[in-house]
Amino acid sequence: MASESLSQENCVQNGMEAAQVAVVMVPLPAQGHLNQLLHLSHLISSYNIPVHFVSTTMHNRQAKDRIQGWDLSTTTNIHFHDFPTPPFHNPPPDPNATYKFPSQILPAFHASMHLREPVYAFVNKLTSTARRIAVIYDSMMAYVVQDINSITNVETYCFNSISAFCIYALYWEINGKSALSTEAEILKELPSSEGCVPPEVSKFTELQLEAKKSSSGDLYNSNRLIEGLYLDLLSKEKTTGTDKVWAIGPFNPVVIPEKRVSNSHKKCLEWLDKQPLISHYKQSKPSSSTFSNEQVKKLALGLEQSDQNFIWVLRDADKGDVFEGEVRRVPLPEGFEKRVEGRGLVVRDWAPQLEILGHPSTGGFMSHCGWNSCIESISMGVPIAAWPVHSDQPRNAVLITKALKIGLEVRDWAHSEELVSPAMIEKAVRRLMDSAEGEEIRKRAAELGDAVKQSVMEGGATRKEMDSFIAHITRQIFPYQI
Numbered sequence: 049m050a051s052e053s054l055s056q057e058n059c060v061q062n063g064m065e066a067a068q069v070a071v072v073m074v075p076l077p078a079q080g081h082l083n084q085l086l087h088l089s090h091l092i093s094s095y096n097i098p099v100h101f102v103s104t105t106m107h108n109r110q111a112k113d114r115i116q117g118w119d120l121s122t123t124t125n126i127h128f129h130d131f132p133t134p135p136f137h138n139p140p141p142d143p144n145a146t147y148k149f150p151s152q153i154l155p156a157f158h159a160s161m162h163l164r165e166p167v168y169a170f171v172n173k174l175t176s177t178a179r180r181i182a183v184i185y186d187s188m189m190a191y192v193v194q195d196i197n198s199i200t201n202v203e204t205y206c207f208n209s210i211s212a213f214c215i216y217a218l219y220w221e222i223n224g225k226s227a228l229s230t231e232a233e234i235l236k237e238l239p240s241s242e243g244c245v246p247p248e249v250s251k252f253t254e255l256q257l258e259a260k261k262s263s264s265g266d267l268y269n270s271n272r273l274i275e276g277l278y279l280d281l282l283s284k285e286k287t288t289g290t291d292k293v294w295a296i297g298p299f300n301p302v303v304i305p306e307k308r309v310s311n312s313h314k315k316c317l318e319w320l321d322k323q324p325l326i327s328h329y330k331q332s333k334p335s336s337s338t339f340s341n342e343q344v345k346k347l348a349l350g351l352e353q354s355d356q357n358f359i360w361v362l363r364d365a366d367k368g369d370v371f372e373g374e375v376r377r378v379p380l381p382e383g384f385e386k387r388v389e390g391r392g393l394v395v396r397d398w399a400p401q402l403e404i405l406g407h408p409s410t411g412g413f414m415s416h417c418g419w420n421s422c423i424e425s426i427s428m429g430v431p432i433a434a435w436p437v438h439s440d441q442p443r444n445a446v447l448i449t450k451a452l453k454i455g456l457e458v459r460d461w462a463h464s465e466e467l468v469s470p471a472m473i474e475k476a477v478r479r480l481m482d483s484a485e486g487e488e489i490r491k492r493a494a495e496l497g498d499a500v501k502q503s504v505m506e507g508g509a510t511r512k513e514m515d516s517f518i519a520h521i522t523r524q525i526f527p528y529q530i
Contacts, residue, residue, distance in 0.1 A: 069522050070178035071099045072171055074185035074193055077107040077160050078153055079114065079366055080420035081186050081209050084269050086111050086126075087299035088184070088207070090118055093125035095518050100174070102167055104160060105130035106369055116402040117301035131166045133159040138372055141338040141365040147246040148437040150338070156368030157188075157252055164192045172199050182521040184267060188253070190260035203264040203521070206288065210419050210440045212270055212278040212295070213447045219287045231277050234451045239442045239461040265292030265520070269299045269423055271510055273499050275447065296514040298427040302501045304406035316359055316404065319393045323409040327357040328481055329430070338365040343467055344378050350473025352384065356481045357391045361399045405430050411490060412480045414458065417444040429497020431455050431489045433476045435468070454493040456480060 071092050075085040082103070089099040101108065108128045112120055120126070136155040145151065174181055181202040185193045186209055196202055208215060217235055220226065228235060245253075266288050272279060272295055283293040320327065339347070344362070351358055364376040377396065385394055401421070404410055405428040414433040415421045422444050425432055432455035434445035442464075448455040458476040459468050480486040503510035 068179040069097055070174055070181055071097055071521070072167075072174065072181060072183045073099060073101045074163075074167060074183065074189050075101070075103055075107075075111070076186040076188040076209070077104055077156050077368075079110065080418050081188070082107060082111040083114065084209060084299055084420055085184070085186065085207060086115060087117075087301075088267075088269070088296075089126050090123060091296070091299060091514065092518070093123055096125065097518070097522070098178075099126045100129055100170075101126060102129045102131065102163070102170060104133045104156075104163070106371065107156075107160075110370055114398065116400050117304055117406075129170060131163055133162050136368060138367050138369045140367060140373065140376065143338045143340045143376075147243070149245045149249055149439060150365050151246055151248065153366065153368045154248060154252065159368075160189070161191050164195070167192055168195050168199075171196055171202060175199060175201055180521070180523075182264075187260075188256050190256040194259040194261055197261050204261070205265050205267055205521075206260070206263045207267045207269075208288070209269070211422070211444055211447060212268055212275045212282055213451070214419075214440045214443045216278040216281050216287060217443055219282075219285070229277075232281070234446065237450060238446055241443075243464065244438050244440075244442065262289060265290055265294060265517075267517070268293070268295045269297035269419070270295045271297050271426075271500050271503060272513075273496065273503060274423075274426060274452065292520075294513055294517045296510060296517055298423045298500065298504065300402055300424055300427060302427045302504055304403055316393060316395050316399060317407065320359070320404065320407045320409045323357055327359075327409040328412045328477065329359050329404050329410045329414075338376075339378075340467075341379060345381055346467060346470050347473055348381050348384050349470035350468075351392065351477065352388055353470055353474040354477035354481075355391075356477050358388075358477075359393045359395060359399075359404065361395045361401075363396055363398060402428075412477075412486075414477070417441040417448060419444055422448060426452075426454070426493070426497060427500055429494040429501075431480060431486075431493035433458050433480050435459065436461060437464075452492070452496065454489060454496055456485075456489060 073085045073089055075082045086101065089101055093099045101111070103111070108130050112128070136159040138155065139152045141150060141152050171181055171183060179201065183193060183196055183202060183204045184207050185204060187206050188209070193204060196204055217238055220235055266282070268279065270279065279293055279295050282288065283291045351360060362378055362380070364378070367373065380394070402424050405413060405424055410430055412433060413425045413430050414435060415425065417432065417434050417436045418441055422432070432448050434449055434455050435458040436442040436445045442461040445457065445461070449457055456476060456479055459472060480489065502508050505511060
């Protein structure tokens with residue numbers, strides 16, 4: 049196993065000497081979770097702190113293959129540690145399932161629980177080469193790290209992969225929906241969480257909650273400009289058991305370098321280069337969800353009738369092992385691609401979402417509203433046409449459309465069991481891309497995106513909060529204090 053201690057020579061950044069600290073990342077083996085913690089690894093490693101990214105062999109490969117916005121090969125301070133897991137069933141996504149949650153990835157989740165012993169042994173061994181270890185674990189991996197607090201000089205930090213808005217909303221409901229401040233009244237408009245996840249997912253979540261021990265603080269891929277009210281409430285009320293809360297997002301790069309590293313995705317980026325300044329990015333297949341053939345047909349007709357430019361990422365959802373087995377090729381209406389030639393591009397493979405959102409020709413994003421996609425879209429100043437399908441997505445859609453007002457609904461969640469018609473899709477696209485209302489939404493999204501970008505730059509409030517977190521784990525003194 050690779051490990052690295054900090055030398056005095058490499059420990060100076062911005063005039064500050066880093067302590068002999070190592071960070072261990074323990075992500076949930078699902079794309080949106082792997083992606084967020086790998087971006088966070090990049091941020092932490094920029095402080096000359098070694099980061100150890102531990103996961104299954106297969107999911108480490110997946111994380112590295114899909115990284116966007118920066119070149120992993122230029123980073124020497126991130127170390128991947130591959131751990132085997134028992135073989136698991138790797139079923140294909142079921143486009144006709146009752147619940148839209150991607151149950152096909154649950155076997156991989158359960159297999160990852162076997163990382164408990166090897167991760168404990170790895171962290172224990174690492175203590176011989178670093179004065180202090182900070183273990184940052186996904187909240188859905190609490191079972192794996194439950195023994196680690198018993199190791200001397202090791203601290204654990206819980207990474208919450210969903211929004212502070214959703215976490216506080218759940219806390220508020222569980223505790224009897226107490227009186228709210230005027231600013232938080234939006235919580236009264238939240239849709240029911242019934243039907244968002246199947247029972248087996250609830251059981252897995254409960255297992256993680258039961259295994260969770262006290263941690264030294266909570267981390268969020270969020271920003272106080274986006275949901276400062278709910279971050280403050282989480283801290284004040286110790287909702288998750290701690291008042292130490294760091295909102296240090298977006299973790300992803302907010303500026304995409306001119307030299308693109310994803311050469312395999314040149315086609316869609318070059319197509320965007322030729323488009324007008326305001327175009328439209330549609331991703332109907334988030335990495336964890338899938339649509340029925342009938343819904344795909346209606347979506348195609350709606351996009352065609354909207355008369356707007358678009359990129360459509362039409363791919364099946366991820367399996368537990370994305371490198372194994374065949375991928376379903378969803379049929380499109382006969383002649384569709386020829387009819388939209390020139391103004392529409394259909395991408396059948398995984399696409400570089402961050403790079404597409406960061407392209408100046410991208411003017412809108414039809415999204416399922418997973419938090420990873422939301423934060424990437426916000427950071428690039430791109431408004432959202434919200435089409436949630438499971439988990440936290442319906443509530444993220446409320447934050448986007450009603451609280452921040454940087455998006456609009458494709459369909460009300462109360463009618464989530466119904467197929468979305470071509471007319472509904474056409475209307476949503478036209479409202480966002482070709483109306484006075486859409487122009488105001490795009491303007492607000494751009495302004496928020498600019499403000500978020502500034503906050504993570506040198507001297508910005510979020511950059512100072514990141515400095516504060518680094519100060520905490522290294523016991524250095526920074527100007528900003530939580």
